[in-house]
Amino acid sequence: MSVEAVQAFGQKEVLTKKEYKPYIVRTNRHGLVRFAIHAGALMASGAAVYASLGTWWIVPSMACHAILMAFLFAPVHECSHRTAFRNRTLNEAVYWIVCLVYMVPPTFFRYAHATHHTYTQVRGWDPDMLPENMTLRDYVLFVLGTTFWRRNFRWLLFHPFGRIDPKQRYYLPDSEIPKVIREARIIMLIYAGVAAAAVYYGSWAPLIYWIVPRFVGEPYMRWLRISEHGDCEESPDLRRNTRTTMTNRLVRCFFWEMPYHAEHHLCPLVPFHALSRLHEKIRDKLHPVGDGYLAVNRQVVGNILSPGSGAMGLDESGRTAGQRSA
Amino acid sequence: MSDWLDVANADDIDEDDVIQVEVEGQVLAIYRLEDGFYATDGICSHAEACLADGFVMDGFIECPLHQGRFEIKTGKARSAPATEDLRTYELKIEGSRILVRLD
Numbered sequence: 482m483s484v485e486a487v488q489a490f491g492q493k494e495v496l497t498k499k500e501y502k503p504y505i506v507r508t509n510r511h512g513l514v515r516f517a518i519h520a521g522a523l524m525a526s527g528a529a530v531y532a533s534l535g536t537w538w539i540v541p542s543m544a545c546h547a548i549l550m551a552f553l554f555a556p557v558h559e560c561s562h563r564t565a566f567r568n569r570t571l572n573e574a575v576y577w578i579v580c581l582v583y584m585v586p587p588t589f590f591r592y593a594h595a596t597h598h599t600y601t602q603v604r605g606w607d608p609d610m611l612p613e614n615m616t617l618r619d620y621v622l623f624v625l626g627t628t629f630w631r632r633n634f635r636w637l638l639f640h641p642f643g644r645i646d647p648k649q650r651y652y653l654p655d656s657e658i659p660k661v662i663r664e665a666r667i668i669m670l671i672y673a674g675v676a677a678a679a680v681y682y683g684s685w686a687p688l689i690y691w692i693v694p695r696f697v698g699e700p701y702m703r704w705l706r707i708s709e710h711g712d713c714e715e716s717p718d719l720r721r722n723t724r725t726t727m728t729n730r731l732v733r734c735f736f737w738e739m740p741y742h743a744e745h746h747l748c749p750l751v752p753f754h755a756l757s758r759l760h761e762k763i764r765d766k767l768h769p770v771g772d773g774y775l776a777v778n779r780q781v782v783g784n785i786l787s788p789g790s791g792a793m794g795l796d797e798s799g800r801t802a803g804q805r806s807a
Numbered sequence: 808m809s810d811w812l813d814v815a816n817a818d819d820i821d822e823d824d825v826i827q828v829e830v831e832g833q834v835l836a837i838y839r840l841e842d843g844f845y846a847t848d849g850i851c852s853h854a855e856a857c858l859a860d861g862f863v864m865d866g867f868i869e870c871p872l873h874q875g876r877f878e879i880k881t882g883k884a885r886s887a888p889a890t891e892d893l894r895t896y897e898l899k900i901e902g903s904r905i906l907v908r909l910d
Binding site: 488492493502505562564569588591592595599654656657749 | 853854855860861862869871872873874886887888890891
């Protein structure tokens with residue numbers, strides 16, 4: 482199949498360039514406010530973890546802290562697109578910080594994610610596709626984060642030694658390989674430094690406030706992210722291969738509006754804070770639109786258990802109940 | 808050196824905007840900035856998106872697909888995932904017509 486045949490399309494079909502332009506305006510203010518909210522919430526949840534050490538309250542406080550940690554994927558993603566902030570230096574600085582905490586290599590992730598955007602939902606090209614003919618076991622392992630961590634650990638452990646998976650080489654121009662390797666070595670040194678400092682001072686802090694919540698929270702993020710393309714058409718048509726999932730304001734806040742995922746894929750230049758406005762503009766041209774993460778995952782599991790049971794309440798034209806009644 | 812080729816009307820491009828033209832089999836992007844008109848390759852050197860679908864921002868063209876940036880006046884790739892420079896082309900205005908030279 483030619484490269485042209487598999488590259489994602491659909492933006493021109495929903496929006497002219499003139500219509501698109503007002504939505505792409507970037508600011509520093511929106512990103513700074515959202516980052517402050519996110520960082521502040523993490524500090525508060527970290528304080529709650531500290532206060533609840535040795536009690537049963539550790540369970541809800543750690544759960545909360547872990548979920549907020551998992552939501553750091555949102556600023557990682559937004560900064561990778563350089564849409565979090567208008568100022569590029571600020572964008573890259575925040576990007577590095579969140580990537581370090583979230584444990585993804587910044588440059589390599591940027592290229593991997595760009596590849597996902599180029600070849601969305603085209604099997605064999607899209608690095609983020611769910612397993613083919615997904616079984617219940619595949620679903621559970623995916624949600625638990627086994628695929629995510631296996632991939633990330635390979636990046637973090639092998640890249641410092643110049644070993645880039647040959648199946649992932651097509652993400653990267655040759656000229657960027659030295660940078661990816663150098664960056665991986667810097668990250669490894671930083672992590673080694675944190676570990677050494679923890680051992681030296683006899684501190685469990687990195688484990689309690691970072692590592693453990695980082696692992697505990699990731700299944701929630703995986704569960705959310707299944708709805709982005711799960712049970713969507715396997716084709717390059719961005720109007721059909723990506724799902725926007727309607728959800729509450731709290732999730733949208735910490736997810737940096739990523740539930741508007743179809744809008745994001747169709748118009749990746751649009752910063753997070755304009756996605757809801759864009760949704761209002763193009764909602765009638767999208768399908769599917771999910772009626773919540775629980776509903777979408779219920780449908781995905783339903784289709785695994787009873788193949789062909791149908792997409793999530795969509796009618797023949799692909800509309801949900803909410804869209805039909807609108 | 809090749810001849811000057813008439814590719815577009817200057818009035819067809821708004822300030823801080825870009826259009827695509829195809830001339831002798833080559834796809835070019837023609838830009839209008841505050842200080843004049845410029846021409847580069849019209850296809851992104853990263854993943855072959857059409858640069859005319861992108862947006863001019865502060866003297867750069869930003870690819871619509873992955874937000875790679877190129878400096879319009881020099882064609883230089885300035886941010887990943889764009890790493891390979893765009894070729895620039897000589898351009899002149901005669902009356903209201905935009906002419907470019909491919910060599």
